[in-house]
Amino acid sequence: MTYHNLLFVLAAVFAVWAVMAKKLLTSAIMLASLSAAVSLIFFDFGAPWAGVFELSVCAGLITVLFIGAVSLIRAEEEKHPENRTRFYALPLAVAIFAIAAWFYLPAFFDELATGRQMAAGGGTIGLALWDLRRPDMLGQVLMLAAGVFVIKSVFPRRTENK
């Protein structure tokens, strides 16, 4: 239960961070971290397939696409001034939600935990990742390599253009 609550809090922190971050790159990385936390929650609830797909598509593929897109944005485009006042309301909203969650969510989680026991036959993270979906991991490694090379391919030209 503690593990689960910790993951839930972590997911919320990453989500808020993604919105509040000043740099697009930080936002993309925080979104990936959020997806990773959510996929661990899926695993915890006995839904390894949902967890693996969340990890593959959102934490892997989408992050690479975001980072690829961010790397294409030129330096001067990043420097447009932005009115960030409205974002400061977000931590307040999160605090109110956290207090409400303190009262209402534990009961909800208990109910979900029953569901987890029912789905106990769904398999573990290890089984899902390394046994059932092993080729996907290879695809993810390729995707990460592709992301790194996209950045390596685009950044030198940005430097040259300057």
Next chain:
Amino acid sequence: MDKGLLAYLLIPLLSAVIIPFAAKNRPKLADILANVTLLAGLANLAWLALRPSIIRGEFADIPGDGLSLLLVAAIYLVAFCVTFFSAWFLDEHLPNRQAYYSLILVSVAAMCGVVTTTDFFTLYVFIEVLAVTSFALITTDESSGGIEGALKYFFLTFPASALIIVGIAVMMMSLGGLSFESLRIFMAADAPAGTVTFAAALMMLGFLIKAGVAPFHAWTPDAYQGAYAPVSAYLAGIVTKISGVYAIIKLATLLRFFDGRAQAVSEMVMFLGMFSIALGALAALKQTNFKRMLAFSSISQVGYIVLAAGLGTPLAIMGAVFHLLNHATFKTVLFLNSASVEKSAGTTDMDKLGGLEHSMPWTSWTSIVALLSTAGVPPLSGFWSKLLIILALWESGLKTYAVLALLFSIVTLAYFMMMQKKVFFGKKTAAAESSPEVSAPLLAPVVLMSALIVALGLLFPYFYTYVKMVAERIIL
């Protein structure tokens, strides 16, 4: 996943990771590492293919359905020709030379993943890797055309990815699994196939967009024309064929189009194939840019493969597989020749070119071999694959499609003859006056591919037994 072919995926990935470190201060080392990796893979494939048992026509040693091995060979061959050509073609001071080769090797690994996987979700992951690497490769050319091509590629192929993932989700819900085998078993049974067919149709639509089939072809001419010349050859020759066309053939066989289990999808695929043949050929007639004309020709030729895949009979699948391989050879030759013309004459505008056959005889002759093969002139390889497709259509009673496919083959010959006349024959124009033949290393891959076109045509009876084995294994 076919473990026997895993090394063909892992070794290019390893090289791709090593290149940026090893070639950090010596950019030429990137050329050597990429070429050696692909050549080693080709040597290994040749050793596999030239075993006495395989020459005797016994294919017990061939892993999986045989199609994977054949396509891995095509991937390595086209990638090797492109990297070898690039080594002499690329600007000495290209700042991202190492990343260029790493991206090509990662895409080779991803394509090997696509052709060896046996699961729809894994297929999707590898196809997305291909989409990311292709996008970056198109932007290698920083001209406005390159960026426009890359953006069009991005905006038009990512909705395709969305369709594929929704299709996968619906299939997971209705079938309970994502392996190719589960779909094959389900389609072989007599259970009502409504939801599963719907899921497959969504995926098929996504793959049709990825293959650049009309009317979803808007990204193809801009991407091919705008991309760096060797990248166009790479994309048109093999990448779009693996990320789209291969998946269409695979899905067509799994859906058992040949026994009418998914009649509506089969008819839709055949219609789009025929539409693509017609639209590509008619649009190619009007083009004045060499590369853009080749792009429309590519749309038309992909139409033949899709038409045959939509029919789905063993003979049609043989024709589709063989035409896919032939397309990889002749389109690579034509695109690399367009790169040579661009390098030598400084333009690919056909109105400004002319009379290049005297100064560029090798480029001219290899173009003739490739264009005759594309048009289906005997005894070149393209003739046999088109013959198989037209025969399969005729046998199945689709005589209108058969006649139209034959007629548009003549249109193909017409636009290619016009291209040859404008670019290579006739009087020398100002641009052609100072256009010497490109160096021998730039000609070598083109001559190799042209020799392969002739050899595949002349030795067709030997090759036929292999393709027949492939068609039997993937259908039965």
